[in-house]
Structure formats: structure tokens, C-alpha cells
Amino acid sequence: MHEFALADAVIRSALEFAEQGGIARITKLVVRIGELQTIAREVFDYALKEIMPAAEPRLAEAVIVLETEPARFRCRPCAHEFTLAESGGPKEAEDAEAMHFIPELAHACLRCPRCQSPDFELLEGRGVSIASIEGE
Amino acid sequence: MDPRLSVVGARLAGAARILGVTGGKGGIGKSCVASALALALARAGRRCGLLDLDLTGPTDHVILGAPAGFPEEAHGVEPPLCSGVRFMSLTCFAGERPAPLRGADVTNALLEILAITRWGELDALIIDLPPGLGDAAMDCVRLIPRAEYLVVANASRVVQETVRRNLRLLTEMKAPVRGVVENMARSGSDEVRRLAAEHGAPFLGSLPFDETLEPAIGSAERLARTPFFAAVSALRKTLFP
Numbered sequence A: 001m002h003e004f005a006l007a008d009a010v011i012r013s014a015l016e017f018a019e020q021g022g023i024a025r026i027t028k029l030v031v032r033i034g035e036l037q038t039i040a041r042e043v044f045d046y047a048l049k050e051i052m053p054a055a056e057p058r059l060a061e062a063v064i065v066l067e068t069e070p071a072r073f074r075c076r077p078c079a080h081e082f083t084l085a086e087s088g089g090p091k092e093a094e095d096a097e098a099m100h101f102i103p104e105l106a107h108a109c110l111r112c113p114r115c116q117s118p119d120f121e122l123l124e125g126r127g128v129s130i131a132s133i134e135g136e
Numbered sequence B: 001m002d003p004r005l006s007v008v009g010a011r012l013a014g015a016a017r018i019l020g021v022t023g024g025k026g027g028i029g030k031s032c033v034a035s036a037l038a039l040a041l042a043r044a045g046r047r048c049g050l051l052d053l054d055l056t057g058p059t060d061h062v063i064l065g066a067p068a069g070f071p072e073e074a075h076g077v078e079p080p081l082c083s084g085v086r087f088m089s090l091t092c093f094a095g096e097r098p099a100p101l102r103g104a105d106v107t108n109a110l111l112e113i114l115a116i117t118r119w120g121e122l123d124a125l126i127i128d129l130p131p132g133l134g135d136a137a138m139d140c141v142r143l144i145p146r147a148e149y150l151v152v153a154n155a156s157r158v159v160q161e162t163v164r165r166n167l168r169l170l171t172e173m174k175a176p177v178r179g180v181v182e183n184m185a186r187s188g189s190d191e192v193r194r195l196a197a198e199h200g201a202p203f204l205g206s207l208p209f210d211e212t213l214e215p216a217i218g219s220a221e222r223l224a225r226t227p228f229f230a231a232v233s234a235l236r237k238t239l240f241p
């Protein structure tokens, strides 16, 4: 599963943040998962736990919250704003798989529901990001 | 916060050297040089990767004749072995669909590929770049500070106009230029040698204009029998002794 690679990125990023901010213990880590990448929460949760370094005092007590962020797009030619559902979503399993790996492939797989253009902006809900880190 | 930025260095840590193949214009042979160089490394027994970062105009899969299909997943994405070269391209995911990407999309897609690809241990990773000074080249310099560059040029003054700017920018950004190579060389012109000297970059020689290259595209076996490949193999020895 390539989710492990992304979970690994989240852990490294959080530890880097703690390092820079002089944080001894991270208490809460809020991770946002964009709808477009269609990563199942359970899968990502599992990946995070698997990838978590065993004796890492800075993360041992952290509460990890996973939030899902709906995808929103805005068409450049016609300015129409739309959701993933309104775009009709990926047409084939291969399309969904492609966007799962590289969310930007939405431009290869989705079209503006109003004017059929592939030239749209991804406003929100792209992939995995860290929304906030709390610690002491 | 973008967690991917924290993992790029670790994903590339197993690559002893990273070489970006760049040049000011399209059609001067960057992709052929990058692919042939990767192939030459593999044939010399080196562990080599090839990453096609020309996201809106990927071609290395065609040059090497890489089979289609999603790569294997194992705690990330494993670049498939193609004629002895670990190969990664947006086409591994996009297939034949055109993917129109604007600036931020290019950066995002490129960063995603760098964050999820597990190259493992490599003696060299060759990165094929799109022409000029756009997003991919700037991101390569930003995200992979230890990357070195090979600049492809030819005897055309039009090409040299763009390559000159390329060289100036790389120098200004303190990106190490390993050298300039002349491609599609027909006669004993001295233009590229002078251009390299002007910028204090080593001139790494000339690759001949080779009528047999085009029909060899798509087959590593046929590529390896071309005079072009013989010249790239010599270049390989200079770059990766």
C-alpha cells in the first residue's frame, strides 16, 4: 500500500515540527485527508500505527485525529464551482486508481460538469496534509 | 503543513548520485540522452533509476519501451525494472490519458511522485527534465539540493540562446553543472565547446546525429546497438567513472 509512504511523511513531518519548535511531547496531531485521493480512514489509521516508531517519546501520547476534507473545484474557462460528486466522479476503476496515486490526474480523469473542460483548479480536498499540531 | 516535503530526502537517500538532464529547448535530445545514459549505466552493471519529470510531455516510456500498468505497491510505490533500469513516470499512473497540468499541479504531482517512490539503493538516479526554466527544473533544484546537472545543447544558435540562460540560472542557484554535451553533432562545429567554456562548465563532447536512432526508439536492445548509444556510453564513463 502506498499509504504507508504518506503516513511515513506525516510522522517525519510532525517530528521535524517538534524538533524545530522545541516540543518535547506532541499531544494532538490533526491530519486532513483530501477526498480526491480517496484514502480510506481505516487504511491510513492502520498505516500510521504501523509506521509509528516504537520508542518515540515525542509521539507516544499523541492523539491522532483524521479529518476528511471534501474536494472542491473551480473551472477556469466558465468559473463554475463543483464537487467531486457533481463532476460525476471517476468513470473507471483505472481513473480512481490514478487519482489515488496522483490526485492531479483529476485533470486527466474528471471534467467540469458545465462546460466539460479539464482546466479547473483544485480548491480543496486534494491529498494528505497536517492541519495542526499541539504539544508541550 | 505539507508532510511530503519531510520525506523527499529520505526517499532519495539510497541514490549515491542524482543527475538532472536539462537544456533550453524541446527536441534537442534530453530524453534520448537521459534514457540512453540510464541504459548505459545498467549495462555497465550499475544500479540505476530513471525518473521522467517532463510531466506534461513524458516520453521516456516510449524510448525504453516500458510496459504499461500501475507499479507494485510495497510501503510506497516500487519503480518497475525496465531493461535493467528502475523507471518512474507519470505515465505509470496516467496511462495514455493526456494530463493537462498548470504550475501548482506540476509541483504537486512531482512532489507526490518523489514522496511515494521507493528507489532503494541506486548508484545513480537520472532525472529527465522538461525544456527550460519552468516548474520542474525549479522544483528539482529546490527539492533535491544535491542534484547535479547535465546540460544538452546543439550547434543551433536558437538552442544556444536558451541554453545560455539555463546555464546562467543554474550557476546563480549554485546547482552543480557537471558539464555540457553537444547532441545531434554533424560536423566539427565549435559552438557548444565555446558556450561551455563561457560559463566555466566542462565540455563533455559530442553525440553524433544518428539516422539509426529513431528506428531504434522503443527497444533497449536496438538502442544499445546505435552509434548514438556508443557515444552516450563514453559520456557515461566520464560522468560515472
Ligand SMILES: Nc1ncnc2c1ncn2[C@@H]1O[C@H](COP(=O)(O)OP(=O)(O)O)[C@@H](O)[C@H]1O
Pocket: B023, B025, B026, B027, B028, B029, B030, B031, B032, B033, B059, B183, B184, B185, B207, B208, B209, B210, B211, B213, B214, B217, B228
Ligand atoms: N543524436 C541524435 N541523432 C538523431 N536523432 C536524434 C538524436 N537525439 C535525439 N534525436 C531525435 O530527436 C527527437 C527529440 O528527442 P528528445 O530526446 O525527445 O528531445 P527532448 O527530450 O530534448 O525534447 C527524437 O525523435 C529523437 O529520436
Ligand SMILES: [Mg+2]
Pocket: B030, B031, B032, B054, B059, B128, B129, B130
Ligand atoms: Mg524530453
Ligand SMILES: [Zn+2]
Pocket: A075, A076, A077, A078, A079, A080, A112, A113, A114, A115, A116, A117
Ligand atoms: Zn467549466
